[in-house]
Amino acid sequence: MSDAPLPGQPLPGVREGRVTERAALVLAPNPSPMTLDGTNTWILAEPGATEAVVVDPGPEDEGHLRRVIDAVEGAGQRVAQVLLTHGHPDHAEGAARFAELTRAPVRALDPRLRLGDEGLGEGDxxxxxxxxxxxxxxxGHTGDSLSFQLPADAAVLTGDTVLGRGTTVVAHPDGRLGDYLDSLRRLRSLTVDDGVSTVLPGHGPVLRDAQGALDHYLVHRARRLAQVETAVENGYRTAAEIVAHVYADVDRSVWPAAELSVRAQLDYLREHGLI
Structure with a gap:
């Protein structure tokens, strides 16, 4: 979910094709208030290599999956592995069909999403x-969310943890705010310790100032959390009431998703004895 600008405001577009030396983007045809321009499917390969890695094949849309394959084969490559940032359908639904078309294994943190012998986990x-x-x-966004650091391009693929526009949902109850804040800090540390400068998100345009984006996310989350705490103090009780009060500046079409974030924020406040 994105706290996107309201309808009628100009939005930065997503540019398909090569965006770094090793990363190319194919945009899935599933735009919506929740998915922004659509799901970003990433093709990663060394220049001149014959093998590529595909991250997040996206929805089960035959045309999209074949466009991804055409882009890989057009570069003289084959798909060696498929990686999933998390299991939401707009990122992972097409993985099984994509594996069938390419004969490539699918790797994910969640064993239920894997096709092959190898999973994925921290430090791999x-x-x-x-x-x-x-x-x-x-x-944080989900319990199984992963990011992929691409050191050679000083980039990180963030799935739905950081979007190219707006901010994401903490998908309660699987998503937890404390975990999400820790993840944002972890990603920010990569900008300091490892020189990561570019975010390749799961939705929206590429972000060329990774540190600035993460600082914005952390400030935004702190502000929203304070607003939710104040709303409770002022007598708002249900998550729906709090959304209508705190997220009044957000398109109503994403209020159901905002309610998930509010539930995660309420859990966080209770766990820390703040309400």
């Missing part, structure tokens, strides 16, 4: 044709 290093990806556990 994925390699293919000289490409190196480091797996970073970033739970």
């Amino acid at each position: 290093v994925v390699t293919a044709g000289g490409l190196e990806l480091r797996v970073v556990a970033t739970p």
